[in-house]
Amino acid sequence: MSATDTKRGRVPVLRSSAVLHAVMAVGGLIMVLFLIAHMYGNLKVFAGQEAFDGYSAYLRTILEPLLPYAGALWILRVILLISVGAHIWAAFVLWHRSRAATAGGGGWRYQTTQNRRGVQRSYASFTMRWGGVTIALFVVYHLLHLTGNVIHPGGASDSAYERMVNGFSIWWVVLSYVIALIALGFHLRHGIWSAFASLGANTSIAVRRRLNGLAYVVTFVIIVGFLVPPLSILIGWVGA
Amino acid sequence: MKITLRIWRQHHQDQPGAMEAYEVDEISPDMSFLEVLDLLNEDLTLNGGEPVAFDHDCREGICGMCSLVINGLAHGPEALTTTCQLYMRHFEDGQVIDVEPWRSTAFPVIRDLVVDRSALDRIIEAGGYVSAPTGAAADANAVTVPKKDADRAFDAAACIGCGACVAACPNGSASLFLGAKITHLGSLPQGQPERDERALAMVEQHDAEGFGGCTQIGECTAVCPAGIPLDMISQLNHDVLSGLKHQSGQ
Amino acid sequence: MNDYFTEGDPLQDTQDPGGPLKDRWDKRRFEAKLISPANRRKVSIIVIGTGLAGGSAAATLGEAGYNVKVFCYQDSARRAHSIAAQGGINAAKDYRNDGDSIHRLFYDTVKGGDYRSRESNVYRLAQVSAAIIDQAVAQGVPFAREYGGLLDTRSFGGVQVSRTFYARGQTGQQLLLGAYQALERQVGAGTVELNTRHEMLDLIVIDGKARGVVVRDMVTGEFETHLADAVVLASGGYGNVYYLSTNAMGCNVTASWRAHRKGAYFANPCYTQIHPTCIPVSGDHQSKLTLMSESLRNDGRIWVPVKAGDDRAPADIPEDERDYYLERVYPAFGNLVPRDVASRAAKKQCDEGRGVGPGGLGVYLDLTHAIKRLGRHVIEEKYGNLFDMYAKITDEDPYQAPMRIYPAIHYTMGGLWVDYDLQSSIPGLFVIGEANFSDHGANRLGASALMQGLADGYFVLPGTINDYLARNPLPADVDANHPAVVEAAEGVRERTERLLSINGSRSVDSFHKELGSIVWEYCGMERNAEGLSHAIEEIRRLRDEFWTDVKVTGVNEELNQSLERAGRVADFFGLAELMCIDALHREESCGAHFRSESQTEGGEALRQDEDFSYVAAWEFGGDGDEPVLHREHLEFENIKVQQRSYK
Known part of the structure; x- marks a missing residue:
């Protein structure tokens, strides 16, 4: 084996895995910010239909008349769309590279059936990819339901408040929502801390602990914040 | 037995x-x-x-x-x-x-159980060094190095280059190996002039060799015989990003 | 005198420039012919081995612009066994202002070598030592530092100044990585071609000059011939002739031995260093020995039970039934006597039946007194990693019970003879690092191996090899079809086929183990005429048996570890015989070489300067013929020769 005889052309650094992970991290963190804002909006449901629908309408009038109707919302939507697109694109490229690097076997590439779970990997960390796919499918369904008013379990309505109440009065709608939130929870638990790590913020063992703590707290707040409105609707606290 | x-x-x-x-x-x-x-x-x-x-x-x-x-x-x-x-x-x-x-x-x-790990050597070849031709060195005590930097450099330099991190990684990544060398040389004053170029070149070679990317799972650190910590991968990410920033600023 | 060798002409180091000691290196470098930078690319150099010496030499010669080819048997240049050195590296920096100087390092080294090394070489080693530290720091070697940011040093191996630089207990690793990274930089720059998993199997000599090597690609089995203007051997020591040693499993003498057979003199092969504080053998299965830093002796007390065969647990043996034999016999130095003295004393106790542990081959190294006196945390801070290592290997807790130690082969001072230019008796063949004999005399000081390897590779060889290269270019008509090249390759192929065709009933390892036990028994810590003569006969018998009854599996055209080992063991036989002949002819005790016939009344090594103040350089006499002894007389003009005493 000569060290010089098989030298290969290098991959340009902008397409390197390290940079793609940074792209994923930035996209992911933007989505986390969005989730927090979205969760805050959801909680308006407790203030009644008027406040909720009013908030919904307000979002479309931010910075009017500087911007046209729904202009600011569309800017936010475009940023979000770019984040989602970049996040998913990077994820698939990296997924493909991992498979290529391990001859398709990933963490299960050894013949042995012993220690298949490795030593210290968390459930969250090695379900990032399929968890991400689950979340992506849910988001499509979710947009068709509550944003686009295309599918409308429990009855269609022009009022976002009514669509929400109608939908979450049905047990299986809530269940699908809860399953998606569990997937999201795992995704955030590992995603938030590893996003910071991918951006170079994990500088010591102490900092790693803090980043992991932050991931737990943010995940907990987001999941609880998203769970409270549909569960409240289901048990009849809201909208009845 | x-x-x-x-x-x-x-x-x-x-x-x-x-x-x-x-x-x-x-x-x-x-x-x-x-x-x-x-x-x-x-x-x-x-x-x-x-x-x-x-x-x-x-x-x-x-x-x-x-x-x-x-x-x-x-x-x-x-x-x-x-x-x-x-x-x-x-x-x-x-x-x-x-x-x-x-x-x-x-x-x-x-x-059988013998594999070709020369990819790791080629990553070092791409930039895992300080360019210090023999004879050109200043007195060893001419530049002081804070003890904590020297200790951090040593912790990273303890990597034995065995490749266990790659073997354990579900993504087949050599990021821990890469991060250890980037942290070792990047922690010392002698490693600063080439710090950006080193990180970028080594990462490029790492990917060209067909290693996967790092998703911060940490299996590598669990098997590492030298105890290289996960934060050294983050150091690598940091140095790549700051290297790109400095490059685009030129 | 004995019947095993013939006497040849005396030998002289003709490259020693002479004159005042401190000016000699300058003088030699000035007198050496140079090659202009523009022409260096056309000049090629082969380097065998990538340890501290080979790695640093190849990197430096590559930087200078030569066309360098490097070979190592490991899968990466970074794995050479220099990596396992723990303690540190000496340098006459005098950063402590404690009276150190080039002259003092020179003096300590010559004295430590028991006046069996050359003044000129050792002085040069001390002169360049400081630049090694500068070089390593510039490369990013993370030496230990103080809180002020300056380099830390410690005292080592019983010297009175603090001149040893270190990187925790992994100094060899860090220095080797520095050299390896410099080497890889040159690989990237295209000045060095690195060939891993390649083993040198013969030297190509054309018109009396070393012009190339035959190597085997250990993956494909292909025999390759490589030609160059000069060849550098940096292939390490031969401690593995003992089978059990602190060397890596792959360390071997083949490169040196093949060169010896082609005409390179082998100097002082009987000078082998034994380290007193290794973890003892636990059973027949054992494949190698592990060293623990000598620093343990600073706080540890060494003892055995007074009564032979006492098998009580150490804690149950009361103080008055323990024999702290080093403290008893050497009250002035106690547990800190030099390596050779401590090793022999341990062997003596075990020979008399007072050894402890499996097979009675061990003595206690007891830190429990120190733990009581200083507190566990102090001992933990100082020696924690060593205690952990001991516990990992033996499954015993050294905080509770004393550790068991036993001496083990650790380093070989002997090696191919070289002149002041580090050139062997074959022109164009240079030998550096542990593979040569040059600087340590009959005994090496602690933390001096790293110094010598790097001095040779970074500074000495690159300052001398140019003289040869400028005067002796490779003739243009020499290529792979030259009869000497074809003959060398054919010889290697025939030998390999012979090994594979024997198909006997014993494994290579079983021969190696048996050879090792013969050499350890009769040419180990203590030697005498009768035992050595017996050993020579035994080695010859075993060699003959090897060539008729060894079983080597597989074929040449594959990765074949059985074949690799067979070739190495075959060469160890020749070396082992020469070691014993050398030990037999040197009827004095000096340094690590202890002849029981030559001792003081108190049982200490007794040198005989009148008769033996020379380097024994052995010329290969041919298969079945006696080796030829060439004596190089040693002059001491700058140091007063004294007898060592540690009482």
Whole structure:
């Protein structure tokens, strides 16, 4: 084996895995910010239909008349769309590279059936990819339901408040929502801390602990914040 | 002790391989894992078999040559331990132990348990050094180095280059190896002039060799015999991003 | 005198420039012919081995612009066994202002070598030592530092100044990585071609000059011939002739021995260093020995039970039934006597039946007194990693019970003979690092191996090899079809086929183990005429048996570790015989070489300067013929020769 005889052309650094992970991290963190804002909006449901629908309408009038109707919302939507697109694109490229690097076997590439779970990997960390796919499918369904008013379990309505109440009065709608939130929870638990790590913020063992703590707290707040409105609707606290 | 070893046998890089079982008797708990393979090979040699090929050299845990995945774990079940320093007292009488080579597309199997790790050398070749031609050095005490920086550099430089991180990584990434060298040289004043270029060049070579990316799972640090911590991968990410920033600023 | 060798002409180091000691290196470098930078690319150099010496030499010669080819048997240049050195590296920096100087390092080294090394070489080593530290720091070697940011040093191996630089207990690793990274930089720059998993199997000599090597690609089995203007051997020591040693499993003498057979003199092969504080053998299965830093002796007390065969647990043996034999016999130095003295004393206790542990081959190294006196945390801070290593290997807790130690082969001072230019008796063949004999005399000081390897590779060889290269270019008509090249390759092929065709009933390892036990028994810590003569006969018998009954599996055209080992063991036989002949002819005790016939009344090594103040350089006499002894007389003009005493 000569060290010089098989030298290969290098991959340009902008397409390197390290940079793609940074792209994923930035996209992911933007989505986390969005989730927090979205969760805050959801909680308006407790203030009644008027406040909720009013908030919904307000979002479309931010910075009017500087911007046209729904202009600011569309800017936010475009940023979000770019984040989602970049996040998913990077994820698939990296997924493909991992498979290529391990001859398709990933963490299960050894013949042995012993220690298949490795030593210290968390459930969250090695379900990032399929968890991400689950979340992506849910988001499509979710947009068709509550944003686009295309599918409308429990009855269609022009009022976002009514669509929400109608939908979450049905047990299986809530269940699908809860399953998606569990997937999201795992995704955030590992995603938030590893996003910071991918951006170079994990500088010591102490900092790693803090980043992991932050991931737990943010995940907990987001999941609880998203769970409270549909569960409240289901048990009849809201909208009845 | 009596142990059943199921070992990956593959005669040549281009031929398929398979697990084959061997019983090894009269094992002392004070034997190292490699000495059990010696015992098996002695037996195979005298009884018409082909001895198992495996890499090993110093047998004291520092050269980084030994490289076995034992029961699915790179370097076996003991933490901070290379295969050569793994003793049989950590196994039970009658146990079945699976022994496989490092598996990674970038580490092709040469024979049995021997793999080609020259990809790691090429990553160093791409930039894992300080350009300091012989004779050009200033007095060793001309530049002081804060003790904590020197200690951090040493912690990183302790990497033995065995490749266990790659073998354990579900993504087949060598980021821990890469991060250790980038942290070692990047922590010292002598490593600053080439810091950006080093990180970018090494990352490019890492990817060109076919290693995967890092998703911060941490399996690498669990098997690393030298105790390289995960934050050194983050240091690598940091240096790549700041390297790109400095490059675009020029 | 004995019947095993013939006497040849005396030998002289003709490259020693002479004159005042401190000016000699300058003088030699000035007198050496140079090659202009523009022409260096056309000049090729082969380097065998990538340890501290080979790695640093190849990197430096590559930087200078030569066309360098490097070979190592490991899968990476970074794995050479220099990596396992723990303690540190000496340098006459005098950063401590404690009276150190180039002259003092020179003096300590010559005295430590028991006046069996050359003044000129050792002085030069001390002169360049400081630049090694500068070089390593510039490369990013993370030496230990103090809180002020300056380099830390410690005292080592019983010297009175603090001149040892270190990187925790992994100094060899860090220095080797520095050299390896410099080497890889040159690989990237295209000045060095690195060939891993290649083993040198013969030297190509054309018209009396070394012009190339035959190597085997250990993956494909292909025999390759490589030609160059000069060849550098940096292939390490031969401690593995003992089978059990602290060397790596792959360390071997083949490169040196093949060169010896082609005409390179082998100097002082009987000078082998034994380290007193290794972890004892636990059973027949054992494949190698592990060293623990000597620093343990600073706080540890060494003892055995007074009564032979006492098998009580150490804690149950009362103080008055323990023999702290080093403190008893050497009250002035106690447990800190030099390596050779401590090793022999341990062997003596074990020979008399007072050894402890499996097979009675061990003595206690007891830190429990120190733990009581200083507290566990102090001992933990100082020696924690060593205690952990001991516990890992033996499964015993050294905080509770004393450790068991036993001496083990650790380093070989002997090696191929070289002149002041580090050139062997074959022109164009240079030998550096542990592979040569040059600087340590009959005994090496602690932390001096790293110094010598790097001095040779970074500074000495690159300052001398140019003289040869400028005067002796490779003739243009020499290529792979030259009869000497074809003959060398054919010889290697025939030998390999012979090994594979024997198909006997014993494994290579079983021969190696048996050879090792013969050499350890009769040419180990203590030697005498009767034992050595017996050993020579035994080695010859075993060699003959090897060539008729060894079993080497597989074929040449594959990765074949059985074949690799067979070739190495075959060469160890020749070396072992020469070691014993050398030890037999040197009827004095000096340094690590202890002849029981030559001792003081108190049982200490007794040198005989009148008769033996020379380097024994052995010329290969041919298979079955006696080796030829060439004596190089040693002059001491700058140091007063004294007898060592540690009482």
